[in-house]
Amino acid sequence: MGKHADPDTLLLRMPSLRAVKAFVAAAKYESFTRAAEALCVTQAAISRQIRELEAFLGAQLFVRVGRAVELTPAGAIFFEAAQMSFVNIAQAADRIRSTPVHKHVLTLCCSPAFSAFWLSHHLPEFRANNPDIDLNLVATQNFVNMEPGVEPDIIISKIPKVAEGYKSYPLCHDVIYPICTPLFLEQHPDINTLEGIRDAALLNLSPIGRSGVAEHVDWGVWFAFQNIDLDERPACAPPILNANDYSLIINMVLSHQGIALGWNQLVEGMLERGVLVQPVKQQMTLRNSLHYLACRENAVDDEVGSRVRDWILSKFER
Template sequence: MSQRHVDPDTLLLKMPSLRAVKAFVAAAKYESFTRAAEALCVSQAAISRQIRELEEYLNAPLFIRVGRAVELTPAGVMFFDASKISFVNIAQAAERIKNAPVEKHVLTVACSPAFSALWLSNHIKDFRAKNPDIELNLITTQNFHAREPGIEPDIVISKFVDLGEGYSLHPLCHDIIYPVCSPEYLQRNPAINTLEGLRSSELLDLSPYGRSGVAEHVDWSVWLAFQNVDIDERHSGSPPLFHANDYNLIVNMALSGQGVALGWDQLVGHLVESGRLIQPVQERVTLRNSLHYLACRENANAGNACGRVKDWIMSKFSSWKAKGEIHNL
């Protein structure tokens, strides 16, 4: 069998000795070579030798002596800030691996920040109560195609049908979009119960920037165009539109009476049902040509737990099927 040639790893070759960095972090933390040696259960000579080797490697002094203590040089401060963060991350990852309960199933779920904050947070208590043996690791993202190295979600909730091999797709819902505001805002602005009055009100607009990985974009100009209303014909003196690509912010602004937002029914429906948000007009837009999907990783190791998460989420969307809002694929 032929051996594959591996090119030198320049990043790893440029890395200083982790043992020397460990000694440096301890000395910087305690501002003393003696206390660093005690903390690491080694001799002071060993600490001094490791730091001297590190300084020679970096070609820069890292400490200056002040009496019996030591202080970081500017180069030392820079190196300590980076080293400390890296060591904390390594220590936390090692601790999680060491202490991971064998009997628990850890599943990674990926979804948008809006779905996490507005849908999942409203239902997750029910899941955790019914499934105490499943530990969820939630990852929110705006780009489902660019994953961090080592992150392979077991469940992905998005509008994408191509997530790579190994995932089965299950339709959840269409987008149903309608205006929402607080009851107090409608009381102060009764004219927004017509499309023309709505057009000239304080509109909270969802910006497309940074959201291309989430869904096709529907903002106020698009939504009003579906109603044959031109947003450019707003009354003179109308308040300026507010733009943000953070949907959670827009919904919170609507809840606090700062204007009218476009509500995605699967995200704000529970707020409408509770009366915290209301629909000033009854018109709505349903995008029947696109669906939100639940993608489930077909992995034997997580099969049963993954299936239980999938079944639970699908059950929460079952009312959509009952209303005929989605079709079987």
């Protein structure tokens, strides 16, 4: 005898998906007739499905305006949720249908900054050498409480034990130093000293909204490490810009708007290409914390998972 399943309250509370599909089409086209044409059914079928949905919800969803229909307040609430759900379902179906059987899909999760500045620099090489692997990249700052359905094979973060079922490998310490463009340094030669940098146009990474990140280093912390008091900036110094988006700060640096702190693993490629420079040699190394690569344990021995893992580890060996 099969195992008895308890009633699923969530599924029992769900209306008919066929009725919801008819509703979404009618709301999108503001017409039962056009909805019927789009779904290749009769107008009577659309009307019947919407009547059944309204009866299920106990609310009117449409009002007639001439030959068209408009959503009621209740209909607008339901359309917003239903439309987004159908978009998610359609996109997931497209990913499944469009993935060739010989392709291997691996989900990699990391911070937006790591994705923008490290992965974007190294991915062309990986994709050229691994054409049979499709990487699904998920950028987030919240590695502990991810969205439902996000189950990464590999996570790159500063959390030693990101979740059960993952094996962690150390990648690197944070090495942090000032960065600017060669043009900005040429225009402001006085920033070749710590005091000159302190008094210059500083672009500061704010901790606001970054609670999911480990320790935070801003200009105040960095200067204190160098025994420099940021509060001693003269009144005539340019205002400090604060932003919690590292991509914005780097883009402002690249457009010669000021000096920012550079995390070595993120900016070393731009330094090597000469796009950025270090106006001073002083730096700060956080030796009490590391970045980690966390690999799902069932992917450790998987040929594809181990290939991606070993490729990332090889980039940090030096």
